[in-house]
Amino acid sequence: MHVPDGFLNAPTSIATGVVAAGAVALCLRGARRELDDRTAPLAGIVAAFVFAAQMINFPVAGGTSGHLMGGALAAALVGPWTGTLCVAVVLIVQALVFADGGLTALGTNVVLISVCTVAVSYVVMRGLLRVLPRGRGGTLAAVFAGALISVPAAALVFVGLFAVGGTVAVPLGGFTGAMLGVHLLVGLGEALITTLVVGAVLAARPDLVFLTRDQRRPLELRDSVAPASPTGARS
Structure with missing residues (x-):
């Protein structure tokens, strides 16, 4: 999913850069x-x-490979605003230090891998939590679905950007099918990894999972002092 330099023309890359900068600024406040x-x-x-x-x-498949994007994982553990910032920081470091993704495409990668995956996964997870049974099983099912859907959704956004500002002449129908086919498989890997990690955190420290924050019961303070004996009672 890391977009290299030259896949999108300059106006499209500038536009996604502006959107990415605005999203990061909004997330800093949120x-x-x-x-x-x-x-x-x-x-x-x-x-x-x-x-x-x-x-x-x-x-x-077909000699291609995928990797965790992390949007759903970050959204589930630390929330959508902070999760977007976490993934954006990772992408910035990768682009500047490891040349993973082009500098001119940095805004595009932030929009796709950070903003899109976090937003889509969090909306799906919150929506499913409203209808699924409360508890660990329902939470993990929502996490799996959110992570699975977020990856091909980001791929579709890239297809839209490529249709507007792509620099290579390829049939859009075949390109869309290839992107969705590959990223559905990548999304399956994303869903498995995300569910395993969130499940482990739920088992060890459920209080650290942002997604289930509103499902946790508030702590109740109980008076452990024994009740006083009735007035006038004698042993």
Whole structure:
């Protein structure tokens, strides 16, 4: 999904760069409502995990390979605003330090891999949580579906961008089919990895999963002092 330089023309790349910059600025404001002393360190851990996981490719089909995008994982663990920032930071470091994705295409990659995957996955997950049974099983089913759908959705956005500003003359129908076919398989890998990681966090520290924040019961303080004996009672 990392778009290299030259796939999109200059006006399209500039437009996606403006959209990416605006999205990051908006997320910086929104993240203030999601982060606290407990979740801020988790955001750094999520960004580091996504960075490392994106370096590992798994075979897909026809000699192609895929890797974790991390949008659904970040959205589930730290929320949509902070999750978008986590993945965007990973993409910026990859482009500037490791030349993974082109510099002129950085805005495009942020829009596709960060903004699109986080937004789509979070909307799907929140929607499914409204209808699925409460609990671990329902949460993981929502996470699996959100991660699975987010990848081909981002691929479709790229197809739209390519139709507007692509620099290579290819049949759009065949290109769309190839993109969806490959990224449905990539989405399956994304869903499996994301579900396993979120499931592990739910088992160990469910309080750290942002997605289920509104499902947790508030702590109740109980008085452990024994009740006083009735007045006048004697032993």
